[in-house]
Amino acid sequence: MRQDRGFTLIEVLVALLIMATMAVMSWRGIDAIMRTREVSQASLERSARLQTVLAQWEQDLHAVQDSGRVPPLAFDGSTLRITRTHAQGLQVVAWSLRNGQLYRWAGAPAATQSALNESYQRSLQAWAQDAGQLRALEGLAGWQLYYYRVNAWTNAQSSGDVQAPGPAASGASGSQPLPSGVRVILQFAPGSGFGGPLTRQVLLEPGT
Numbered sequence: 001m002r003q004d005r006g007f008t009l010i011e012v013l014v015a016l017l018i019m020a021t022m023a024v025m026s027w028r029g030i031d032a033i034m035r036t037r038e039v040s041q042a043s044l045e046r047s048a049r050l051q052t053v054l055a056q057w058e059q060d061l062h063a064v065q066d067s068g069r070v071p072p073l074a075f076d077g078s079t080l081r082i083t084r085t086h087a088q089g090l091q092v093v094a095w096s097l098r099n100g101q102l103y104r105w106a107g108a109p110a111a112t113q114s115a116l117n118e119s120y121q122r123s124l125q126a127w128a129q130d131a132g133q134l135r136a137l138e139g140l141a142g143w144q145l146y147y148y149r150v151n152a153w154t155n156a157q158s159s160g161d162v163q164a165p166g167p168a169a170s171g172a173s174g175s176q177p178l179p180s181g182v183r184v185i186l187q188f189a190p191g192s193g194f195g196g197p198l199t200r201q202v203l204l205e206p207g208t
Helices: 009-062 113-123
Strands: 073-075 079-086 089-098 101-106 133-138 140-149 152-155 181-188 198-203
Touching (some): 009 079, 009 133, 089 113, 089 140
Antiparallel strands (some): 140 181
């Protein structure tokens, strides 16, 4: 009579080794897919964040308004202050680059000259603990700002291209006439997840 034969110990061990190898290979494949997905998701979130910040930047500049009391645009190398229109009056907004991070500070809307002056003076002070401050973007190495005047782009801190303000352009604050456009160049730090420098130009609305 035929006798049934089972698996030997060596055969069982070989089968287990093959199954373990296949499981490890499958896990590595799944882990690589998950890592790739996480990297792609992080890149999408960074891009979406950057686009949101740039959209707010453009919105602030499009709404710039010369009050005749405080400068509509003022850049000191690290902070750009914008006086812009608001549904409740005028609002002072400050964009500042500090320690590789871009912050946006927004003062309370001002309906009177004294309130506007107070808000502007507040924007000149340190606002590390100010509730109006928002950390907008990280991973920056630096930025440059340029104004478009007299058919040319010039450094925002340069005054050589500034025309003498006419009667309609000069106000009680003695502010310079507004440029026709503003250009910002952002440099990103290594490891920030962004590529090379990013340039964005904004044309100011006629009549501002």
